[in-house]
Amino acid sequence: MSQKNNTTNIAIIGAGASGLFCALCLAKKGFLVTVFEKNNKPGKKLAATGNGKCNISNTNISLANYFSSNPSFSKYALEHFGFEKFSKFCDEIGLNLTTNENGKTYPSSLQASSVVEILYQEALFYGAIFHFSTYIEDLTFEKKAKIIAHNTQYEFDKVILATGSIAMEKLGGTNSGYELAKKLGHSIIEPFPSLVQLTSHNKEIHFLSGVKTEVAITIFINNQRSKSIEGDILFTNYGVSGNAILDLSREANQAMLEGSYVDIVVDLFPQNDKNKLLALLEKKKKALPNRPKEFLLLSLINSKLIDFIFKKAKIDPNKITTDHLDKKDLQSLTYALKSIKIEIDGSKGFENAEVVAGGVNVDEIDPKTMESKLQSGLYFCGEVIDVDGDCGGYNLHWAWASGYILASSMS
Ligand SMILES: Cc1cc2nc3c(=O)[nH]c(=O)nc-3n(C[C@H](O)[C@H](O)[C@H](O)COP(=O)(O)OP(=O)(O)OC[C@H]3O[C@@H](n4cnc5c(N)ncnc54)[C@H](O)[C@@H]3O)c2cc1C
Known part of the structure; x- marks a missing residue:
């Protein structure tokens, strides 16, 4: 348990990836941190990431992997909290990492639940307080910030919206962050599903x-x-x-x-151009005379695709064997194999999306502190902000980087 040396009283709404990480960073700095989470436990979505393995970051973090209505917004956070700094931070909290050949990085345990447990236990160790099953209904600012849950009012010096996006309601996804931000004058870039079927x-x-x-x-x-x-x-x-x-x-x-x-x-x-593929089919036809025509594609493509490709290529169904196929047929097959339109x-919508594009307008947020430009004492981190990334650990890295930059800037 740490000794509190900073009397600034900070509330974080949301104990997901960014809220947990930010709570840990702030508590480590000695702030009084209270986290409110509507679920009955922390990191429900985080525990489901990467098919339960948690693709936690990527060694190739670059601005090019991120999207926003103002693409340069995340530059500062990504430059000041890139992969190396994240990896060093993980070392300090005993979170071991492993990286595959594409740069995708996971906890060595390949268990997302172990990431949740470490972040939560470390935040507790440094003195953060958690309220679970506590949905924050309202947030107002007068002299102090007032947040309301279950008819109870709490007062804080600063409030961080780490409420995430509406992706996957069953894992805690909600639009409540957008609604709270809107009430405080923020505009929302229209959310739409990303990383979705x-x-x-x-x-x-x-x-x-x-x-x-x-x-x-x-x-x-x-x-x-x-x-x-x-x-x-x-x-x-x-x-x-x-x-x-x-x-x-x-x-x-x-x-x-x-x-x-x-x-x-x-x-x-993709590895064969049309001419190469045609030559391959011609060679196979020569090697397999008088065989069922399907033999031409057997072992070349998934067998369940063979009939589909013959139909796509409009091959006369009366042509039964390889001998029946002429050069034009082979050309049609080549075309069908390379261009299924x-x-x-x-x-499949928000309920199946891993991430949401859009969110709180970044032009209204200071990229070096994550503080609202419209309401002093209000901050944002994670996916509630209009920043989303490619598949491959980039979205969680944004949760870490935005939470870290916010905490480092706070004094
Ligand atoms: C199935 C799935 C797999 C994924 N896999 C990966 C992956 O492998 N790698 C990767 O980089 N990204 C992955 N992502 C994306 C990643 O999980 C998110 O980008 C990340 O969790 C966003 O963090 P966050 O803190 O902003 O939001 P969240 O983690 O969603 O946390 C927000 C929290 O706020 C709480 N909350 C919201 N409103 C309120 C309120 N009013 N009161 C109280 N609490 C509230 C919610 O219950 C939630 O717990 C995946 C997403 C999904 C859905």
């Missing part, structure tokens, strides 16, 4: 449900090529999922929000 009415795709494969995907907005990405895709009975899809979902959802049409084109053979008509 995309839906398509293409019935033929639904029949491929369960097929997961490595591909390249190009996204087209109003028929204009926008961005290409490599990774995995999972076909589902509502559309598409998988890492590559989650990574493209922000761009797709933003475009749909603006009324644009979105298509994706899936290339099952899927119309996107929506996403």
Whole structure:
């Protein structure tokens, strides 16, 4: 237990990733910290991150991995609390890390629950006080900040909104942070789901449900090529999922929000250009005369995709064997393998999104202190702010960096 040496009384609303981290940093500095959490325990969403393994950060933290209506807002926090500083901080609190070849970093235990436990126990050790099952309904500022929960009023010198976003209500996602900020004069950049599965009415795709494969995907907005990405895709009975899809979902959802049409084109053979792939099919046809035509694709692609590709290529169903296929058929197959077009008509929404884009307008927040420019004594950290990141540990890193910068600036 630490000796309190700072009489500034600080409330943090939300004991999620950013609230826990910020509570620990402030309590370590000797502030009086009280955390209010509507769930009955800390870090419910944090405990579910990275499929329970917690992709806690990334060795390649860069501004380019973050999005906001003002993209340079997070520059200061990311430069002053990059991966190295985070890693050093983790050493100090006994949180061991392991990094894979892509820079994705996890707790060595590969257990998100161990991250929650360390942050919570360390914050307690340094004297932070926690109130669970306590939903903050209102927040006003007069001489002091007044927060209201269950008809009880508490007074503080400063209040930090670490309420997160509306992503995944079942894990604590709520729009209450936006509502509290709005009441205090802040504007909200319209939230929309990011890192989320995309839906398509293409019935033929639904029949491929369960097929997961490595591909390249190009996204087209109003028929204009926008961005290409490599990774995995999972076909589902509502559309598409998988890492590559989650990574493209922000761009797709933003475009749909603006009324644009979105298509994706899936290339099952990103490593082979059309000529190489055609040569491969020709070689296989030569090596396998008079065999069922499906043998041409067997072992090349997931077997559940074979009939789909023959249909896509419009190969005459009366052509039964490899001998029946002519050069034009092989060209059509090549095209079908490299360009499966899927119309996107929506996403699986906030309730399935890992992250929300949009939030409290960053032009109203000081990037070096995270203090509101509109209400002195009011601060923000984490996903409630209009900053979101790519898949790969970037969103949790934002929770750590924004919480750390806020705490370091406070005196
Ligand atoms: C399934 C899933 C997997 C993810 N995996 C990863 C990953 O591996 N790596 C990564 O970088 N990111 C991941 N993310 C994103 C990451 O979890 C979030 O970006 C991060 O948790 C945001 O931290 P936060 O503190 O802003 O919000 P949260 O962690 O959501 O915490 C906000 C807290 O505030 C509480 N709260 C809200 N309003 C009130 C109120 N009025 N009164 C009291 N309490 C309130 C909520 O109950 C919640 O506990 C994942 C997200 C999900 C949903």
